[in-house]
Amino acid sequence: MSRKPERGAKAAPKVLDPEARRRQLRHHLDSLERDNFVALNEYEAIIATAAAAATAQGPISLTHTNLDPLGLLPPLSPAVGSIVGGVVGTVGPGAVHSPNSPGVSSGGRYKKNQQSNIGTGGANSNSSNSGSNFSQTAIPTSALGHRKPVLPRKPLNQLLDESRMMSQTFYQEQQQQHVVLNYLTANMGPSRYPQRNFCSVCGWKGVYRCNRCGMRYCDLRCQKTHNDTRCMKFTI
Amino acid sequence: MATRTLVVDNGAATIKFGFADEDTPYRTFANNITRSKAERKTFVGDQLETCKDFSGLYYRLPFEKGLLTNWDVEKQVWDRLFNGKIVPCDPSATSLLISEPILNLPNIAATYDQLVFEEYGFHSYTRMSAPQMAMYNDIPQLYGQKMTSGKKRVDCAVVVDSGYSFTHIVPFWKGKPILVGIRRINVGGKLLTNHLKEIISFRYWNMMDETYLVNEVKEACCYVSNKFWDELDICKKSPRANKILQHYVLPDYSSQQRGYVKGGTKSKQRVKKGKGQGEMDLDDAEDETNNIDSEGEADSDQGGSDSDEDMSEPNQDEQVLTMNNERFTVPEILFNPSDIGMDQAGIPEAIVDAISSCDEEIRGMLYANVVLIGGNARLPGFKKRVANDLREIAPSEYDVRVGIDKDPFGYAWKGAKRLATMDEFASEFKNRLVTRAEYLETGSALCESRFRSAV
Numbered sequence: 307m308s309r310k311p312e313r314g315a316k317a318a319p320k321v322l323d324p325e326a327r328r329r330q331l332r333h334h335l336d337s338l339e340r341d342n343f344v345a346l347n348e349y350e351a352i353i354a355t356a357a358a359a360a361t362a363q364g365p366i367s368l369t370h371t372n373l374d375p376l377g378l379l380p381p382l383s384p385a386v387g388s389i390v391g392g393v394v395g396t397v398g399p400g401a402v403h404s405p406n407s408p409g410v411s412s413g414g415r416y417k418k419n420q421q422s423n424i425g426t427g428g429a430n431s432n433s434s435n436s437g438s439n440f441s442q443t444a445i446p447t448s449a450l451g452h453r454k455p456v457l458p459r460k461p462l463n464q465l466l467d468e469s470r471m472m473s474q475t476f477y478q479e480q481q482q483q484h485v486v487l488n489y490l491t492a493n494m495g496p497s498r499y500p501q502r503n504f505c506s507v508c509g510w511k512g513v514y515r516c517n518r519c520g521m522r523y524c525d526l527r528c529q530k531t532h533n534d535t536r537c538m539k540f541t542i
Numbered sequence: 543m544a545t546r547t548l549v550v551d552n553g554a555a556t557i558k559f560g561f562a563d564e565d566t567p568y569r570t571f572a573n574n575i576t577r578s579k580a581e582r583k584t585f586v587g588d589q590l591e592t593c594k595d596f597s598g599l600y601y602r603l604p605f606e607k608g609l610l611t612n613w614d615v616e617k618q619v620w621d622r623l624f625n626g627k628i629v630p631c632d633p634s635a636t637s638l639l640i641s642e643p644i645l646n647l648p649n650i651a652a653t654y655d656q657l658v659f660e661e662y663g664f665h666s667y668t669r670m671s672a673p674q675m676a677m678y679n680d681i682p683q684l685y686g687q688k689m690t691s692g693k694k695r696v697d698c699a700v701v702v703d704s705g706y707s708f709t710h711i712v713p714f715w716k717g718k719p720i721l722v723g724i725r726r727i728n729v730g731g732k733l734l735t736n737h738l739k740e741i742i743s744f745r746y747w748n749m750m751d752e753t754y755l756v757n758e759v760k761e762a763c764c765y766v767s768n769k770f771w772d773e774l775d776i777c778k779k780s781p782r783a784n785k786i787l788q789h790y791v792l793p794d795y796s797s798q799q800r801g802y803v804k805g806g807t808k809s810k811q812r813v814k815k816g817k818g819q820g821e822m823d824l825d826d827a828e829d830e831t832n833n834i835d836s837e838g839e840a841d842s843d844q845g846g847s848d849s850d851e852d853m854s855e856p857n858q859d860e861q862v863l864t865m866n867n868e869r870f871t872v873p874e875i876l877f878n879p880s881d882i883g884m885d886q887a888g889i890p891e892a893i894v895d896a897i898s899s900c901d902e903e904i905r906g907m908l909y910a911n912v913v914l915i916g917g918n919a920r921l922p923g924f925k926k927r928v929a930n931d932l933r934e935i936a937p938s939e940y941d942v943r944v945g946i947d948k949d950p951f952g953y954a955w956k957g958a959k960r961l962a963t964m965d966e967f968a969s970e971f972k973n974r975l976v977t978r979a980e981y982l983e984t985g986s987a988l989c990e991s992r993f994r995s996a997v
Contacts, residue, residue, distance in 0.1 A: 337736070339728075489609070492725060493725075493726055493728070495887065496886060497880055497886065509871055536744075
C-alpha cells in the first residue's frame with residue numbers, strides 16, 4: 307500500500323507526497339502515545355492471528371497452550387470481534403506470569419481470589435449472572451478447573467462505542483440537551499496561531515524543508531546529517 | 543461501626559493514598575506493573591522500590607489514553623493496596639474516596655463500582671474527578687488571600703490539571719464542574735517523555751527502551767522557558783557562553799542508582815552504549831554535538847543543579863548525556879502542541895476557550911481564580927509562563943491570577959482529605975457516599991446519579 311524504496315541496485319529517488327507525509331505524521335503521533343511494552347504488542351499479534359484462525363471451530367480454550375500457562379485467558383467465543391476484544395491485551399504471559407519470578411503476585415492473588423470468592427460468593431455469582439458490562443460470557447469457575455479470569459479486557463475503542471450508544475439512549479429519554487457532553491466532545495480544537503517549525507536534527511529553527519521527505523532542517527550541516535541518517539529510511 | 547476513610551488519588555502514572563484521619567502525608571507509588579529485563583523480575587506497584595536496576599524497564603499500564611481499561615493490571619495493584627500489605631486497611635470497615643478521570647465513560651464507571659463493592663467489599667465509597675477534589679482546598683490562600691468569612695469554598699475557579707495522560711481545563715461554579723467548559727489537550731507527561739526519548743535517541747544515545755531513566759532526566763533537567771526564542775539562540779553558542787547546557791550523568795547501576803546533573807563541561811569520555819538496536823547512526827550526531835560543546839567551562843547552570851560532586855574531577859568512566867535545547871523545547875509542547883504537528887491549541891489558549899464558553903457574568907471571576915495542579919505543574923517556570931501567556935491573550939478588562947501550590951502533585955489528594963475530615967464538609971461528604979447495602983439493592987445507576995448531582 308505504501309511506496310517503499312526499491313531494493314534494486316538503483317533506488318530511484320522517491321518523493322513523499324502530502325498524503326504519505328500526513329500518514330507518517332499520524333503514525334509518529336500515535337507512537338508517542340504508546341506505552342513501553344513492546345513484548346505485549348507482539349503477544350497480542352500472536353493471539354489475534356490464532357484467534358482469527360480459530361473462529362470457525364467454536365469456543366476454544368487457550369489454556370492448554372504454553373501461551374497461557376496459568377490459565378488466565380477466557381475461552382474464545384465464536385464471534386471474532388469478541389475474541390479480539392476479550393482476549394487481546396489480557397495479561398502477557400512472559401511479563402507477569404513467569405513461573406520463575408519469586409516476587410510475582412499472581413500466586414498470592416490466586417489464593418486471595420479464592421478467598422474473596424468464598425467471602426463474597428453470593429455477590430460474585432450475582433455479578434456473573436446479571437450480565438454485567440464487561441464479561442462477554444459468564445465464565446463459571448468449575449468449568450475451567452482453575453481460577454476464573456477476573457475481567458476480560460475490552461479495547462478502548464469498543465468501550466467508547468458502547469458508551470456512545472448508552473449516552474444516545476440517555477439523550478432520547480431526556481431530550482433536554484442538544485449536545486451530549488462526553489469524553490469525545492471535550493477534545494480541544496486547533497490553535498489560532500500558525501505552526502512553528504523546528505529543525506528535526508538539532509532543534510533550532512527549521513527554516514528549510516527536505517525535498518524528498520518533508521522534514522525540516524536549519525542549515526547545511528543538519529541537511530547533511532539528515533540525508534545520511536534519516537531521509538526516506540523509515541517510510542510507512 | 544466506625545469507618546475510616548481511605549483517600550486514594552488513582553492516577554495513570556502514580557497512585558497517591560493515605561488515611562484521612564491520619565496526619566501523615568500521602569504516600570505514592572507507581573500505578574502499573576513493571577518488568578525488569580535485567581533482573582528478570584516483575585514488580586507490582588510499589589514493589590518497584592525493591593528494584594536495583596532500572597535499565598530496560600517495561601511497563602504495563604492499566605490506563606489507556608487516560609481511561610482505565612485494563613482491569614487485570616489495576617486489580618493486582620489494588621490487591622496490594624487494599625488487602626493490607628501496605629497500609630492496614632480493612633475494606634469492610636473503610637470508606638473509600640477514589641478519583642476517576644474527568645468525563646469518565648459510563649461503562650468504565652460501572653466497573654469501578656463493581657470492583658469496589660463486590661471484589662473488595664468496601665463499606666461505602668464515593669468517586670470524583672481530581673480537579674473536583676482539588677476544589678475543596680483553601681484556594682484563596684494560593685493568592686495570599688483569606689477565604690471570605692462564612693464561605694467554606696470559593697464560588698468559582700478554573701482548575702488546570704496537567705497529568706500523565708493529558709491536560710484538562712475544568713471551570714467550576716459553586717463546586718460543580720461546568721460541563722460545556724471542559725477542555726482536554728492530549729499532551730501529558732507520557733507524551734513528553736516519549737518525545738524526549740526520541741530526540742535523545744536520535745541525537746545522543748539510543749534510549750528507546752529506557753522510559754524510567756528518561757523520565758528521571760526529564761524531571762531533573764527540563765524547565766519551562768519564558769523567553770523561548772532568546773533562549774534558543776543562546777543554545778547555539780559555545781559552551782562558555784551557553785548557560786543552558788547541562789550534563790546529566792547517566793547511572794551505571796553498579797555503583798550508583800540514580801543519575802545526577804553535573805555542573806560544568808568536562809573532558810567527557812564518550813563511551814558508546816552499544817545497544818545494537820541503533821537504527822540511527824550515532825556518529826554523525828556525535829560529531830555535530832562535539833562541535834557545539836568543545837572544551838570549556840560553564841560557570842552556572844540554569845535550573846539549579848544539585849550536584850555536590852567536585853567539578854574538577856573528570857571521571858572517565860561515566861556516560862554523560864548532554865541536554866541543550868531539549869531542556870525547554872520539550873515542555874514547550876504543553877503550550878504549543880503544534881510544534882510536533884498535533885492539531886490542538888496549548889494550555890493558555892485552551893483556558894481562554896474554556897472560559898469563553900461559560901456565562902459572561904462569571905468570566906471575570908474565573909480568570910481571577912486559575913489553579914494549576916498535576917505532575918507537569920512541577921516543572922520550574924510553569925506558573926510564570928502560564929500567567930504571562932494568559933495575560934497576553936485574555937481580554938484586557940479581566941484580572942488574571944494564576945495560583946499554584948507548593949506541591950501541585952498532591953494537591954488533589956489534600957483537597958479530598960479536607961473533604962473527608964473537615965466538619966464544614968461533613969454533610970456534603972455524607973450525601974455523596976453510597977453504601978454497599980444500597981449498591982447491592984439498586985445497582986450502579988444509583989452511584990451515577992448520586993455522584994453527579996451531589997455537590
